[in-house]
Amino acid sequence: MKLAKAQILVTGASGRLGKELVSLLEAEGAKVATPSSHVWDITKKAQPFIWYWVPKLIIHCAAYTDVPGAEKDKNTAIQVNIVGTCNVAKFAKVCNAKLVYISSDYVTCPPLGVYAFTKLAGESFVGPKDMIIRTSFKSRGTWGPEALAKVFHPVYTNADWTDIIAKKIVKAIKKDLTGVVSVGTKRKTLKDLALQEFKGVGEISVETADTLLGYHYPRDCCMEITI
């Protein structure tokens, strides 16, 4: 897909991934609409107020992303991640726009917690010409002397920093990929990723994570990477 002058709507544009994607898309010359949840609460309405502005691509980043929170507040996770995604998919159909749904590597990693279950359910609204991105990313600065001092270990992942993953997603969009697209970098432990920025990072056992967070912390979500 040519991005120059393309009309693209990004949900969740204020989020970690959304911000990176919007700046990359704008740098490519795309015309990007970024309705916040105040303008378009995806749980309540099947379309944003800007319905007359017809996007040719919708990148659906908006989600309830508090993984431990979803275990306690299932209803909000279901509303945002399932009902909300259904509404976004309906709007994409009305616009005849391609839908790029940002899913999660957690959907590949049973037993699924509530968050992972809702992300997997969201995939069911994606059509055959659309794209499901299964991925994982961390903000730079997550670990450090002024940030998190420890990392859950051992946890295997294809996750990388948000800016690196966002560039790969834009590449997948430009290549016009469809279906399930697994986006990430080589298999590593989460600790390997943390060590890139913080040499002094400590460990918390993954079994402790289960108790601390209240769900089975995924030990190994590595995928066969598409891009």
Ligand SMILES: NC(=O)c1ccc[n+]([C@@H]2O[C@H](COP(=O)([O-])OP(=O)(O)OC[C@H]3O[C@@H](n4cnc5c(N)ncnc54)[C@H](OP(=O)(O)O)[C@@H]3O)[C@@H](O)[C@H]2O)c1
């Ligand atoms: N973070 C990760 O490690 C990770 C891993 C795998 C997959 N993902 C997926 O990647 C996507 C982006 O994640 P992120 O970490 O960048 O998200 P984030 O920083 O937590 O931001 C969430 C975004 O969702 C929007 N949102 C929440 N409820 C909404 C509603 N009812 N209506 C409209 N918008 C709503 C928020 O908008 P407002 O600010 O306007 O409220 C915000 O922009 C999500 O689909 C997530 O499931 C994340």
